Amino acid sequence: MKQLRHLFVLVGHWLLGGMILLLVCLLTLLSRRPRQTLIWGSTPIINNRYWSEAMKAAGYRSQTLMRTFYSRINTGTDYDLYFADLVPAWLRVPGLHHWIERGTVLLYVLRQARIVHLSYDGMALG
Numbered sequence: 001m002k003q004l005r006h007l008f009v010l011v012g013h014w015l016l017g018g019m020i021l022l023l024v025c026l027l028t029l030l031s032r033r034p035r036q037t038l039i040w041g042s043t044p045i046i047n048n049r050y051w052s053e054a055m056k057a058a059g060y061r062s063q064t065l066m067r068t069f070y071s072r073i074n075t076g077t078d079y080d081l082y083f084a085d086l087v088p089a090w091l092r093v094p095g096l097h098h099w100i101e102r103g104t105v106l107l108y109v110l111r112q113a114r115i116v117h118l119s120y121d122g123m124a125l126g
Contacts (some may be wrong), residue, residue, distance in 0.1 A: 013099065016096065016099050017099055017102075020100070020102075020106075021103070023103070024103055024106050024107045024110060025110075027107060027111070031111055035111065035112055035113055035114045036061050036112075036114055037062065037112045037113050038052070038055055038060055038061065038063075038114060038115050039062075039064075039109055039112065039115070040062070040063070040064045040117045040118075041064060041065040041066050041067070041116075041117075041118055042065060042066055042067045042105075042118060042119075042123045043066070043118075044067070044069045044070055044078075044079065045119070046073065046074065046078065048064050048066070048117070049064055049079060051117065052064050063081060064078075064079040064081065065079075065080065065081045065082070065083070065108075066082050066083070067083050068082065068083075083101050083105050086101075086104045086105055087100060087101050087104050091104070106123075109123065
């Protein structure tokens, strides 16, 4: 019984993830806006902040987008945006938050970013 429940949850997560990815791709294809922003993320290393600030000083639109921050070396104000900032309150569904957060971050990046600078963690897909 426990294995069957686990299988249903796993299949449900894959189906939901696939639907969110399809929706994100469709919305991105329908968007005709030029993407101008340089996005730095999602591992909260301090270099991302300084690179972003340097690019802003050079005249580019640049922002940091982090999954979280490391409280021993960073503060919450070191970065511009966090994944949770992009999810509206009405979309925060317990149990599905992980998928919804990743989908909204992916949509945001696809709609806003001209270039994404990230480490090997995969940003919203990792």
